[in-house]
Amino acid sequence: MKYLLVVFSVFACFGARAQKINNPVSMPGTIIIPASDFLDRNPKGNIISEAGFRSKWFFNNTAITLNSETNLITRINVPANGLYYLYVRSQGTKDAGFKVSVGDKVSAETFGTDTLRFQKAGTFQLKKGLTDIKITRIDPSPLVDVLVLSTNPNLREEDIKPYQLNPDVELIKEYKIPSSNAVKFGDINGDKKTDLAVLSSDWSMTVFDNSGQELWSWKAPAENARLRSEFEAPGVVWDFDKDGNAEVVHWRFLENKEWLVIADGRSGKEIRKTEWPTKALPHVYNNFRMAIAKLTKDSPNELVVFTDYGGGMNINAYRADLTPLWQHVETRKKDNLGHYIYPVDLNKDGIDEVLIGSLLLDAKGKEIWNRFDLLNDNHDHADSYKFADVDKDGKLDIVISNSETGVYAIKAMTKEIIWQSVAEHSQQIQVGDFLKGVAKPQIVVGGRTYGLKSSTEPRLSSQLFWFDNKGTLLSMWPNGYPLNGNPDFVLGNWKGKGKPQLFWYKFRIDENGEGDLYFPDGVFHMFDFTGRGAEEVITLSRGVLRVFGSKSASYSKDLKQDLNYLRTKVVNHTHY
Numbered sequence: 001m002k003y004l005l006v007v008f009s010v011f012a013c014f015g016a017r018a019q020k021i022n023n024p025v026s027m028p029g030t031i032i033i034p035a036s037d038f039l040d041r042n043p044k045g046n047i048i049s050e051a052g053f054r055s056k057w058f059f060n061n062t063a064i065t066l067n068s069e070t071n072l073i074t075r076i077n078v079p080a081n082g083l084y085y086l087y088v089r090s091q092g093t094k095d096a097g098f099k100v101s102v103g104d105k106v107s108a109e110t111f112g113t114d115t116l117r118f119q120k121a122g123t124f125q126l127k128k129g130l131t132d133i134k135i136t137r138i139d140p141s142p143l144v145d146v147l148v149l150s151t152n153p154n155l156r157e158e159d160i161k162p163y164q165l166n167p168d169v170e171l172i173k174e175y176k177i178p179s180s181n182a183v184k185f186g187d188i189n190g191d192k193k194t195d196l197a198v199l200s201s202d203w204s205m206t207v208f209d210n211s212g213q214e215l216w217s218w219k220a221p222a223e224n225a226r227l228r229s230e231f232e233a234p235g236v237v238w239d240f241d242k243d244g245n246a247e248v249v250h251w252r253f254l255e256n257k258e259w260l261v262i263a264d265g266r267s268g269k270e271i272r273k274t275e276w277p278t279k280a281l282p283h284v285y286n287n288f289r290m291a292i293a294k295l296t297k298d299s300p301n302e303l304v305v306f307t308d309y310g311g312g313m314n315i316n317a318y319r320a321d322l323t324p325l326w327q328h329v330e331t332r333k334k335d336n337l338g339h340y341i342y343p344v345d346l347n348k349d350g351i352d353e354v355l356i357g358s359l360l361l362d363a364k365g366k367e368i369w370n371r372f373d374l375l376n377d378n379h380d381h382a383d384s385y386k387f388a389d390v391d392k393d394g395k396l397d398i399v400i401s402n403s404e405t406g407v408y409a410i411k412a413m414t415k416e417i418i419w420q421s422v423a424e425h426s427q428q429i430q431v432g433d434f435l436k437g438v439a440k441p442q443i444v445v446g447g448r449t450y451g452l453k454s455s456t457e458p459r460l461s462s463q464l465f466w467f468d469n470k471g472t473l474l475s476m477w478p479n480g481y482p483l484n485g486n487p488d489f490v491l492g493n494w495k496g497k498g499k500p501q502l503f504w505y506k507f508r509i510d511e512n513g514e515g516d517l518y519f520p521d522g523v524f525h526m527f528d529f530t531g532r533g534a535e536e537v538i539t540l541s542r543g544v545l546r547v548f549g550s551k552s553a554s555y556s557k558d559l560k561q562d563l564n565y566l567r568t569k570v571v572n573h574t575h576y
Contacts, residue, residue: 092142112142186237326365419471496534
């Protein structure tokens with residue numbers, strides 16, 4: 001009975017969920033139905049596929065491989081009565097395929113039985129208004145990226161290409177960069193434009209200016225490259241000497257030794273260095289991260305470095321000239337202190353505390369508290385943190401995604417648990433005012449699932465779990481099974497009008513906690529890249545970094561002029 005009451009409360013908050021109506025992008029007499037419109041009820045086995053794996057181009061760079069025989073359904077809005085021709089872009093083999101039903105009529109043709117092609121099929125006499133469209137009679141595993149209903153009997157594939165993505169999305173910049181999962185941003189050459197410092201998987205560094213011109217690169221040695229490549233490389237961009245040209249901080253291997261180096265952002269020339277803050281080689285490379293901190297009452301200009309080198313972990317703080325301030329040492333297994341280091345002013349005294357895993361240090365490196373008691377071992381660790389006043393007592397709280405132990409909301413300075421819940425392997429997290437009719441803040445968790453070994457299941461998948469500020473589970477999206485991938489959240493002022501917009505994976509998240517496809521690749525970062533006052537979304541995939549903005553955004557001053565914004569929103573950034 002308790003379970004039924006919980007379910008009722010969820011629907012009381014959101015209202016009865018009508019089937020979602022998609023298709024915001026269309027052309028006269030034509031209804032375009034991207035494959036992503038069917039993901040709301042994604043069945044087990046189906047996976048998102050992208051161009052580069054089977055094709056040079058997919059519509060929206062998003063196709064669905066139909067590994068499940070479970071039908072897919074969405075609802076379309078037919079603009080006018082008429083005779084509509086069905087077109088399907090699909091791929092498969094002679095032993096695979098599917099049909100399409102529109103309303104109560106099933107296509108005579110079978111799709112997804114051949115090489116990738118845009119196939120014209122039968123006709124459907126449709127009435128103005130809402131109509132269901134279904135992918136049905138599936139013989140696994142064909143692939144589909146777009147369906148089209150059009151009054152045009154001669155529609156071509158080229159005709160629909162201009163109608164990809166949401167009409168509000170504008171591609172502002174595109175950069176071809178070395179393959180990377182860690183790009184850092186800042187004004188390196190003093191022109192007040194955003195430049196890029198790209199960290200490759202082997203920890204090499206390549207720096208580009210805003211136009212995409214390469215300024216310099218430093219090649220990491222091949223020795224131990226495989227060990228380094230498993231994790232995000234450490235680096236940060238910051239103007240320590242306040243001359244308008246940011247420096248680049250990263251790892252270098254010189255004269256058979258590891259160094260923490262501050263380099264001139266324009267040339268890569270070494271300005272100063274100190275020994276890398278870990279034990280001497282050989283050691284492993286687990287979670288090595290760095291961030292800019294405010295450890296004094298002066299402006300933020302200190303560097304904190306986290307090194308997880310296998311069996312032990314160091315947290316080090318440095319002045320701008322790399323003079324050591326302090327070191328904290330923990331003897332723990334890989335990942336036990338999580339993946340990133342968070343300098344944040346939790347008690348509002350103007351000076352940062354340093355949060356790392358389940359450990360909080362003060363600005364002098366002394367322990368304030370730990371919550372190691374909550375975690376069984378290194379498997380259950382803090383994957384992500386966000387900060388908000390969850391219980392509305394006027395003080396900052398910490399929301400933690402803690403792997404299989406779930407999501408916790410705790411009081412920042414006392415470690416008292418406000419509430420806790422579970423959400424698969426709780427990975428990514430965000431906190432804010434996102435949902436209509438629900439008390440703020442809400443907490444959304446990317447709950448990761450792992451594919452079974454020796455199976456065809458994706459290695460990593462994820463699904464949204466929505467909680468209110470008391471820890472009650474409100475809903476999940478997709479309503480079916482998780483989507484394959486390891487997606488990020490980004491949050492920012494997309495329209496430039498002050499209300500933050502949440503994005504996850506390739507999707508804009510609406511006020512019901514559900515996604516509409518906005519981008520061809522997964523989101524990576526979000527800040528005022530162009531310096532116009534709105535915040536743009538940055539995507540990163542396969543050596544291409546793109547910057548997208550809203551066509552309807554309102555603009556004002558460059559948000560990066562605020563040093564605290566630059567530090568917390570732009571510079572101190574990680575995939576986790």
